[in-house]
Amino acid sequence: MTTVRTRFAPSPTGFLHIGGARTALFSWAFARHHGGQFVLRIEDTDVARSTPEAVQAILDGMNWLELGHDEGPFYQMQRMDRYKAVIAEMLAAGTAYYCYTQPDELEAIREAQRARGEKPRYDGRWRPEAGKTLPAVPAGVQPVIRFKNPLDGVVAWDDLVKGRIEIANAEMDDLIIARADGTPTYNFCVVVDDWDMRISHVIRGDDHVNNTPRQINILKALGAVVPQYAHLSMILGDDGTKLSKRHGAVSVMQYHEEGYLKEAVINYLARLGWSHGDDEVFSREQFVEWFDLDHITPSAAQFNTEKLKWLNAHYIKQTAPEVLAADIAQRLAQRGVSVAGGPDLAAVIALYRDRASTLVEIADAAAPYYAALQISDELAAQHLTDVARDALAALAGRLQSASWDKAALSAAIKETCTEKGLKMPQLAIPLRVKLLGVTQTPSIDAVLEVFGREAVLQRLG
Incomplete structure (x- = not known):
């Protein structure tokens, strides 16, 4: 039996948000359930937008949620030599080719196609074919490198969430796999990484569905084993629209700052699009034991802040005041309030634990026991x-x-x-x-x- 190897591959252009955290959780849990490995990969090829601070924010979020990886983190920018070596092999094998079409020329091609009512796309003028005469190489032009996508047939896969998906190869043009400056593109780097890292199951958001047929074709051209794919539907906000910053926390660490326990966040994320009967409250260990891809719903999940608060209140009630005390003391210290010399903090927490839905509420209630008295x-x-x-x-x-x-x-x-x-x-x-x-x-x-x-x-x- 193939060893299960999953990966979480965020782009470090921002925080670890709820959608990314759910993807990481499902990938981690699937590997743990099957006794496999969970790989962390940082896809930092977008040099203009990737920052060390964003990398650290992702790592902090993973650490807080205790989603430990077995291998990595691997950084794509440190693997450029490998990507370029594979591209050279593809050029030699004839599965990739140089294309000298300039951006303005490409736009003119697309405009003409639109005018004819056709789908705008690269027309393959530099694609080498038997008996075809290619244009003269223009002087001083740096070419891009394109993948020679199959012209006929379909690319198909049995998505472990969405079911059978088939795309006609004729619908896809020849993807650029290296830019004119020689840097490889996202879709190509992902393919080489998944191949080299022996990823067996790719669990990711369904915004990647359109990338999958291209990636499968490149993997096949390389003679690589094609992983199984599971595309998770998007998460909607409380109001039914796509989850965004205006719905509240932009980072999972903001949930920590707002007084949510990691156990509650993990439990809540687990139920966003996955279910085990009618079970609502369960431990991380129980989740790993139960988790499979068969019970992920293909329809969008809806975020419900009140449900998360209810779960958090449950976990606060279940946590010993002595355990909560370290966190509450730290929150009070951030406000300049010291618990030294005051009443026993665990005893104060015990008074409020059953009526609080966040740790911030407990800290608010506890602060007057230690701070100078203020009466309006x-x-x-x-x-x-x-x-x-x-x-x-x-x-x-x-x-x-x-x-x-x-x-x-x-x-x-x-x-x-x-x-x-x-x-x-x-x-x-x-x-x-x-x-x-x-x-x-x-x-x-x-x-x-x-x-x-x-x-x-x-x-x-």
Whole structure:
């Protein structure tokens, strides 16, 4: 049986976005499911747009999602000698040829074809054929190199997502595989890479479907094994249009910044166009065990931010506060808030974990426990009235000697309400404002317990 070898081959012209991350996840999971290898390749031949920062952003996104590669990263710009050697072999074999047609000449050919109602394309005037006389080589013109595409028959493959696809060779002209300056083109580099790296399954977005017949023909001309192809449908935004920057996060790392757990993002990406029965929540390990290409839908997947938030809330609830504490401490530190000397961070997180859908929400809730108290004039005027201040002073007196557990703290609050003739909210809300500068918190006795006697009395003082 052929060893399964998949690859993820992003172009470093931007971040690792959701669509790319899903492609990487499916390629990684397919290799892991079959005990194969997952190869990372950086397709950086677009020198004008490729940047080291974009490469690092892709690697950071892969690392955060823990989509570890077995080989690579391989960089196409470091493989130029190999591409040029293969082109030389193709020229010698007659499967490629020099073409001296200039861009303005090519445009004139296409204009004439359009005028005749024909599909605009290169007309093959430099294509060598038996008995054909080629034009005279123009002086001082650097030629491109074109692939000699078959003229007859069809190129076909059984797409593992879309089913049987057939394209007539007559529909395709002779693809440029090297530019006039000698640099090989994208479609050619991909073919040589997939061949050299022994890729068995190419899992990629369906924006590449039109490239596939050309790549298959070049692979066949090289005598290479043609991999199996699986083209994933696009991802639509919440509004049903093509996913774009205006739909929110442009990078998977932005989901990290916005407080999403990698487990939630992986689980959510897995369900974008793939399913295992009605299962919605599952671990990375379960996904690898279940994953196949048979259950990928050929129709577009729709991104649903609320669904992702729901999943994230689920994973936050399932994660121990002690595990979340390192992340929350870092988020607070980025705001200039230190947790040193404050209440136990895991205990604070435990108060909010079940009501938060992102880690940012937990950090927002935790910050007042450690930062200098800030009470808005509006809240002070509304809630810290003379009556409220009198009741808070009485409560502070009780808290001096109360046992520091929820039951005793709850009793102290109730006794103070009874003494001052107040209902619970008339004391609890001013107490929240005085402690944290907010009107809503989890159970106030639990907040007091976590805060600790010294900090509570200091803020009530």
